[in-house]
Amino acid sequence: MSRRIVCTGRGGVGKSTFVALISRYLKPPSLLIDLDPDLSLADMLGFDFHKEGKKTVCEALYEVVEKRKSGKGSSLITTQDMMNSLLWSECLYEDRAFDLITLGTKLTEGCLCFPDELLKKTIPKLAQNYTNIVVDSPAGVEHLNRNIVPIINDLFVICDLSEKSLKHIPRIKKIMEEVGTKYDHFYLVANYEFDQGAEEYLKKSGEIYLGKIEYDANVEEYNLEGKSLLGLPVDSPALVSVKEILTKAGY
Numbered sequence: 161m162s163r164r165i166v167c168t169g170r171g172g173v174g175k176s177t178f179v180a181l182i183s184r185y186l187k188p189p190s191l192l193i194d195l196d197p198d199l200s201l202a203d204m205l206g207f208d209f210h211k212e213g214k215k216t217v218c219e220a221l222y223e224v225v226e227k228r229k230s231g232k233g234s235s236l237i238t239t240q241d242m243m244n245s246l247l248w249s250e251c252l253y254e255d256r257a258f259d260l261i262t263l264g265t266k267l268t269e270g271c272l273c274f275p276d277e278l279l280k281k282t283i284p285k286l287a288q289n290y291t292n293i294v295v296d297s298p299a300g301v302e303h304l305n306r307n308i309v310p311i312i313n314d315l316f317v318i319c320d321l322s323e324k325s326l327k328h329i330p331r332i333k334k335i336m337e338e339v340g341t342k343y344d345h346f347y348l349v350a351n352y353e354f355d356q357g358a359e360e361y362l363k364k365s366g367e368i369y370l371g372k373i374e375y376d377a378n379v380e381e382y383n384l385e386g387k388s389l390l391g392l393p394v395d396s397p398a399l400v401s402v403k404e405i406l407t408k409a410g411y
């Protein structure tokens with residue numbers, strides 16, 4: 161049974177950076193799932209998803225729907241069945257250190273219900289092949305309503321230095337309760353903006369506070385230049401803090 165890890169938080173707090181950094185310390189094989197439409201996780205891991213010949217789930221789905229509209233393909237095979245095989249062959253990027261699947265942007269009008277549902281059904285099947293499933297979420301809480309990973313082992317909530325961030329914590333819990341998301345651990349992590357005084361707010365929040373990700377000029381530089389965060393020196397402050405955070409969480 162794989163460990164299901166979800167990282168969430170408000171916009172720009174450092175979620176994708178956190179996912180990229182923890183992927184270095186997780187027992188392989190890990191499957192990373194990027195639910196953010198802008199494919200930023202692949203960028204941070206130093207490759208271009210499309211140049212690698214891969215499609216997002218939404219792109220693959222769009223092609224299947226267009227094919228069916230034009231009358232191509234067997235009418236006996238459902239869109240769901242067609243997509244199930246495409247997810248493996250066209251959407252799964254495989255690397256030595258990790259695999260990655262990305263939801264992408266919807267190419268037609270309407271909601272993300274169908275691609276979300278596809279991923280929700282596929283994740284338990286994919287999970288059989290991996291030690292860890294790690295989900296990088298888009299900003300905010302909307303993805304929680306979509307309940308794509310209904311059973312989570314470790315939820316990491318990355319907090320920024322604002323009152324809104326603190327209000328965000330009970331909101332997340334309420335939504336997960338309403339939509340029936342189950343989790344074993346609800347962890348708070350402070351992002352690089354926090355100082356010691358501000359950390360007190362998280363320590364007193366009543367939730368499990370794992371610590372702060374240190375400010376790291378290397379992270380800034382690597383992200384700016386599009387270099388893979390997997391290449392950060394081991395003594396980089398953010399990498400060291402992420403390792404400590406994982407240790408506190410029992411990894």
Ligand SMILES: Nc1ncnc2c1ncn2[C@@H]1O[C@H](COP(=O)(O)OP(=O)(O)OP(=O)(O)O)[C@@H](O)[C@H]1O
Nearest residue numbers: 171172173174175176177299352374375376383398
């Ligand atoms: N420890 C750190 N030190 C310095 N800068 C950091 C650190 N962590 C993240 N950043 C910077 O913060 C910015 C946002 O990071 P990131 O993209 O990981 O956030 P996000 O929460 O995934 O954003 P979004 O909500 O847009 O998906 C990036 O420019 C990144 O370089």
Ligand SMILES: [Mg+2]
Nearest residue numbers: 175176196200
């Ligand atoms: Mg992100």
